[in-house]
Amino acid sequence: MPATSHVKETLSSRAVTITVVGAGVLAGLYYGQIVLIPIALAMLLAFILTPPVRALQRLGLGLILSILLVGVATYSLLGVTAWAVSVQGGTLVRAIPQYRDNIRQKIVDIRGFGRGGAVERLQRTIEQATREARQEETKKAPKAADPVVVTRDSSWSLWDLPAALGPWLPGVAAGGLVALLAPFLILERVSLRDRVIRFMGRRRMAVTTRALDEAGERVSRYLLMQTMVNGSYGVLVAVGLLLLGLPYAVLWGFLAALLRFIPYVGPWIAALLPLILSLAVFEGWTRPLLAAGLFVALEVFMNMVLETVLYAGSAGVSQAALLIAIAFWTMIWGPIGLVLATPLTVCLVVFGKYVPELRFFSILMSDERVVSPDVGFYQRILADDFDDAVSYVEEYVKEHPASDVADDVMLPALQHARQDLAAGAIGSEDEARIVRAIGRAAEQVEAVGASVEDPSMAQPPAERVTVLGCPALDSADEVALRILARRLETDGTVMEVLPAMVLTAEVVRDILTRRPHAVIIGSLPPGGLAETRFLCKRLQATEPTPWILVARWRQISGTHDENAALLAVGATAVIGSLVEAREQLGQFSRIARGSDRHYAAPVA
Numbered sequence: 001m002p003a004t005s006h007v008k009e010t011l012s013s014r015a016v017t018i019t020v021v022g023a024g025v026l027a028g029l030y031y032g033q034i035v036l037i038p039i040a041l042a043m044l045l046a047f048i049l050t051p052p053v054r055a056l057q058r059l060g061l062g063l064i065l066s067i068l069l070v071g072v073a074t075y076s077l078l079g080v081t082a083w084a085v086s087v088q089g090g091t092l093v094r095a096i097p098q099y100r101d102n103i104r105q106k107i108v109d110i111r112g113f114g115r116g117g118a119v120e121r122l123q124r125t126i127e128q129a130t131r132e133a134r135q136e137e138t139k140k141a142p143k144a145a146d147p148v149v150v151t152r153d154s155s156w157s158l159w160d161l162p163a164a165l166g167p168w169l170p171g172v173a174a175g176g177l178v179a180l181l182a183p184f185l186i187l188e189r190v191s192l193r194d195r196v197i198r199f200m201g202r203r204r205m206a207v208t209t210r211a212l213d214e215a216g217e218r219v220s221r222y223l224l225m226q227t228m229v230n231g232s233y234g235v236l237v238a239v240g241l242l243l244l245g246l247p248y249a250v251l252w253g254f255l256a257a258l259l260r261f262i263p264y265v266g267p268w269i270a271a272l273l274p275l276i277l278s279l280a281v282f283e284g285w286t287r288p289l290l291a292a293g294l295f296v297a298l299e300v301f302m303n304m305v306l307e308t309v310l311y312a313g314s315a316g317v318s319q320a321a322l323l324i325a326i327a328f329w330t331m332i333w334g335p336i337g338l339v340l341a342t343p344l345t346v347c348l349v350v351f352g353k354y355v356p357e358l359r360f361f362s363i364l365m366s367d368e369r370v371v372s373p374d375v376g377f378y379q380r381i382l383a384d385d386f387d388d389a390v391s392y393v394e395e396y397v398k399e400h401p402a403s404d405v406a407d408d409v410m411l412p413a414l415q416h417a418r419q420d421l422a423a424g425a426i427g428s429e430d431e432a433r434i435v436r437a438i439g440r441a442a443e444q445v446e447a448v449g450a451s452v453e454d455p456s457m458a459q460p461p462a463e464r465v466t467v468l469g470c471p472a473l474d475s476a477d478e479v480a481l482r483i484l485a486r487r488l489e490t491d492g493t494v495m496e497v498l499p500a501m502v503l504t505a506e507v508v509r510d511i512l513t514r515r516p517h518a519v520i521i522g523s524l525p526p527g528g529l530a531e532t533r534f535l536c537k538r539l540q541a542t543e544p545t546p547w548i549l550v551a552r553w554r555q556i557s558g559t560h561d562e563n564a565a566l567l568a569v570g571a572t573a574v575i576g577s578l579v580e581a582r583e584q585l586g587q588f589s590r591i592a593r594g595s596d597r598h599y600a601a602p603v604a
Helices: 002-031 033-058 063-113 118-140 158-187 189-200 202-244 249-259 266-281 286-311 319-333 335-354 356-365 373-382 386-399 402-423 428-448 475-489 504-514 529-540 559-568 578-593
Strands: 466-471 494-497 518-523 547-552 573-575
Touching: 002 033, 002 319, 033 063, 033 158, 033 202, 033 319, 033 335, 063 158, 063 249, 158 189, 189 202, 202 249, 202 266, 202 286, 202 335, 249 266, 266 286, 319 335, 319 356, 335 356, 373 386, 373 402, 373 428, 386 402, 386 428, 402 428, 402 475, 402 578, 428 475, 466 475, 466 504, 475 494, 475 518, 475 547, 475 578, 504 529, 518 529, 518 578, 529 547, 529 559, 547 559, 547 578, 559 573, 573 578
Parallel strands: 466 494, 466 518, 518 547, 547 573
Antiparallel strands: none
């Protein structure tokens, strides 16, 4: 009891610590955004500019000169683009009134679709109710006095400058900090990495170095590819809209490229404004529909083709986790969080891969497989979802040789069931159900992968080796042997499996009756070792003595000592996988073909 109480107190204090630290981090992110957002944007810009800086360095230019050239080119491009966009935006605002007739006609057309229907009746009801409410208010309201109009002096002085610039100062200051900080981050990149390594300590130097290198490489690659994809998207949008005759195509192309950095919703926000303008500019509906088709076709092309070729999987974050991260960073940092969500999440996933304290980020957000194939298959069988379990293994067969499925998935799943039964996690009835389901799944998957075989494993049918399979303990050992028997059929080897729980005397009688070349004793750890040794002793005493092959499937610990003990009591060989069993039986077959005796001398 004291030990249990101490454990509970430890877990409780740890939960309190995690809660307090988590709340402090969230509060710091929210209230410190005025400083943290410019720093994050500067780091983002530094990640984007680092590859071209390195490329110039490889050409022989110095680091400072490379940073200056890349910085001047980048900021000049951004300035020219911003100027062109502002000019076109101002022209658009002044030109909107001339499209009044087209807008009015589109409204008339839309109303015509619902004329005489529920939409029009609802509209008339709302308008009538509004008129009646206004008439009642006009009757009851007293006559209003003449309003007092306050005018201000139209003269302007330098004292008005702070008030005029006040709303713009935070944005200008943040932009200036980003523009100045990004080059220095590139310049001090190596020094900053050394400081982080020094902070983490000498013992974690290798782990920290790998984490920083992978995070930097993955984020830089993702951002560079995203910039290339979004830039191409903006150019194609501008060219397509220009061919359709839509004014200010450069403006819409720039906005499309910029907004596409916002995952999922950005492209459709970028398409909304030019589509509204196309309704106002063009007469009829043909070219607005063509503009809508242009955005849909480009988005499909980008998602299905270009992004798949250039940077599929470069972020390493699952789609569901990315959506959650977008919602979180948007809640904390607003619209800027939409842009920063992916890079920040990538960094968390990478650090979670190397830092044990942050491992849960990698487990929850990474797009990599978080459980091994055997665990995934066993979990589905445990949940009694047989169809999903079979589909899961069939997907595995598509990517791996069919001969590996038994060793990689089926036998480990049987071992998981045996271990859970020994630990009391499942009952004997559940274990029997799971073993039967694994056997059925193995049969179905075997039928799917029967046509995919390794030719090097096939044996010539000149001399068939007959094999008798004997389970050492229970039905799990029997299922494992039946899986092996189906695999051996492709080698021309005949194997008959005895039922589980058969008596040793019956095994000896069957051997004397059937006279097989070899006997395979199937034993799935944990357990079954004593029964296996007893069977070996009894079989060794039979005349003539067959080859005795002991299959301790998936043996992990104690292999050397157990193998020596089994060989000492008469086992010809001890194997741990189906591949080893096929190889050993192939050796037996070659010996049998070279001997006139029905039983050749056992293999050492």
